[in-house]
Amino acid sequence: MSFNYASLKNTADALLTKFGEIRTFTRTAQGVYDPITGTTSNTTSTFDKLAVALEYSDQDIADGSIERGDRKLIAEAYGYEIGDTVVINGTSFTVVNVSITSPSDTVVVATLQIRN
16 A cells, blocks of 8 residues: 655645745856957856745754754655755855655655855
């Protein structure tokens, strides 16, 4: 017997709607190289997603992969990429790690490690 994870996703979405805030993410994609000018034109796009910003505990930081000042962002499911940026309370953070919770191919939520 398999479990229907759609209800878990619905619960996660409801909690993000209740406790989260709309965050604007920015993604810069490298464009085409122009040999005449010697430059590359970059393309920037933005997208809004619901997210909750949390602090890491001292125990999380102790393992070495998380630095002081890093934040944990629980966000609605999306194709986040390392290098995306998000502004929280006027401070710009860069996504340095993306973890997707997706039991049985049902994408429930994304956990982003962001760094100033």
